[in-house]
Amino acid sequence: MALSSQEGALKTGLPIASISDERRLLFPTPEDLDRAWNLGIFYLKLPRNIDLDGARRFGHRLIAPDSPYRQIPKYGELEGFIALENNQQTKLALSRQHWGQHYPLEIAKFGRQLDEIGITILREVLRQSGIPETFWERASGGYSAGAGTAFLNFVHYDTRNPDQGLRPHTDYGLITILDITAPGLQIRVNGKFQDVPVLPGHLAIHFGEALNFITTHSDRTVGAIEHQVLSQKSTNPIRHGIVYFANPDLGGVLWQFDAKGEIKGNSSVADLFALLEKNLTEQR
Numbered sequence: 388m389a390l391s392s393q394e395g396a397l398k399t400g401l402p403i404a405s406i407s408d409e410r411r412l413l414f415p416t417p418e419d420l421d422r423a424w425n426l427g428i429f430y431l432k433l434p435r436n437i438d439l440d441g442a443r444r445f446g447h448r449l450i451a452p453d454s455p456y457r458q459i460p461k462y463g464e465l466e467g468f469i470a471l472e473n474n475q476q477t478k479l480a481l482s483r484q485h486w487g488q489h490y491p492l493e494i495a496k497f498g499r500q501l502d503e504i505g506i507t508i509l510r511e512v513l514r515q516s517g518i519p520e521t522f523w524e525r526a527s528g529g530y531s532a533g534a535g536t537a538f539l540n541f542v543h544y545d546t547r548n549p550d551q552g553l554r555p556h557t558d559y560g561l562i563t564i565l566d567i568t569a570p571g572l573q574i575r576v577n578g579k580f581q582d583v584p585v586l587p588g589h590l591a592i593h594f595g596e597a598l599n600f601i602t603t604h605s606d607r608t609v610g611a612i613e614h615q616v617l618s619q620k621s622t623n624p625i626r627h628g629i630v631y632f633a634n635p636d637l638g639g640v641l642w643q644f645d646a647k648g649e650i651k652g653n654s655s656v657a658d659l660f661a662l663l664e665k666n667l668t669e670q671r
Contacts, residue, residue, distance in 0.1 A: 403589065405432040406504065412511035424515070427594035427612035428574055430586050431564075434504070439566060439629075442497045446541035446627050449479055459489050465538070470545070474553050475619055478542040478630075486539060498539040498631070505562050505633035506533060508592060517606035517646030526601045526642045528635020528656060530561055535639075538632040544619040553616035555580075556667060558595035559660050560634035565591040568627055575613040583614075596663055597635055597656070604643050604651035 402419035404412055414420040414429075423429035433439060449456050449468075456479055461467030466485065470477045483502070486495040509531050513523045524532040555575070565572075572591070573580040583591065599611045635641055635656050643652040 401426070401583070402429040403432065403586075404429055404592075406434055406507055410503075410507050412508055420515070423592075424512075424594075424607060424609045426574070426576070427599075427610035428583075428614075429592050430589040431504070431508075431592050433588050433590060434500075437500050438493065438497065441493055442541075442629055443566070443568070443627065445491065445494050446543070446629060449541055450543055456489070471553075475544040475546065476542050476553050476616070477545050478540045480538055480540040483537040483539075490539070494539075498537070501539065501564050501631040502533070502537055502633075504564060504590075505537065505631065506531060508562055509598075509633065512594075512598060512602065512609055515607045516602045516609075518602075518644045519646075519648045522642070522644045522648055526644055527561065528597075528639045528641050530633055530635055534636065535561075536634040536637050538630075538634070540630045540632070542628045542630060544616070546619055555613055555615040557611040557613050557663075558593055558632065559597060559663050560595040560632050561598045562633040563593040563595060564631040564633070565593065566629040567591050569619075571617045571619060573615050573617065580615060595632075597641060597659065600654065600659060601641050601643055604645045606646045 400422075402414055402423040404414050404419070404423065407413050414423065419429075448454060457468045459467055459479065459481070461469070462482070462485065466480050466482055468477075468479050481489055483498065486498050490498065509527060510523065513520070513526065513531060518526060524534075527535065529535040530537075567583065567585050567590075570582065570585060572583040574583055575581075593612050593614065594609045596611045598609055602608045637656050637660075640653055640655050641659060642650060645651055
């Protein structure tokens with residue numbers, strides 16, 4: 388039996404939000420919004436117009452050794468059919484500019500729908516931060532205006548690899564939209580990793596380091612959530628996932644503003660991501 392939103396919130400302690408017809412992110416109470424911003428994670432009720440089941444079926448087909456999608460060429464280190472080192476995760480990862488070229492029409496449409504969700508969430512974060520709307524596009528590396536960089540990834544976990552499912556980390560970008568279909572995802576809360584249960588009919592939303600960076604000097608800073616995936620053992624079913632990453636322009640600059648619109652700092656996206664990668668490597 389599927390959990391209701393109220394039961395899910397009671398059991399997990401994670402806030403649950405929805406998107407209104409006016410494209411606003413809504414929480415039941417101000418306290419729920421506060422918890423989401425502080426933790427850096429919340430559940431989002433799946434909008435009615437999104438065919439999540441169709442996207443899942445597409446992802447399941449990628450397991451087949453003869454899947455033509457395994458032959459998609461790599462575009463640098465971040466795109467193509469990729470097996471991560473020291474993790475169980477294998478993924479097909481493509482940025483927005485390549486969706487129309489390689490994904491079926493319905494999957495490219497699905498990606499654009501996740502774009503709309505990501506933009507709605509980001510705009511609410513910036514609205515709550517007090518940063519004047521005039522500076523949202525500049526602060527977010529273009530993403531708030533529909534530019535920036537977005538990745539739509541279909542992942543599965545190779546149980547022949549005994550390593551951890553996915554090692555502890557924070558996401559480097561702005562917002563991550565995650566479809567959770569099986570147990571294993573954990574978040575670090577008060578120094579300890581805790582399970583994130585599957586909540587049918589909902590997506591999980593993570594805040595990333597870039598979002599923490601641009602809100603640092605604002606009225607409401609958001610946290611970037613550290614998370615991991617436990618080693619997966621099941622071969623039937625194999626753990627699948629859909630992950631959408633909302634990022635700034637990877638060749639651009641992020642800006643920090645306060646609520647008065649005054650510049651408090653900046654960093655190239657490349658420099659910020661390189662620093663985060665260096666810190667992550669040193670922690671291992």
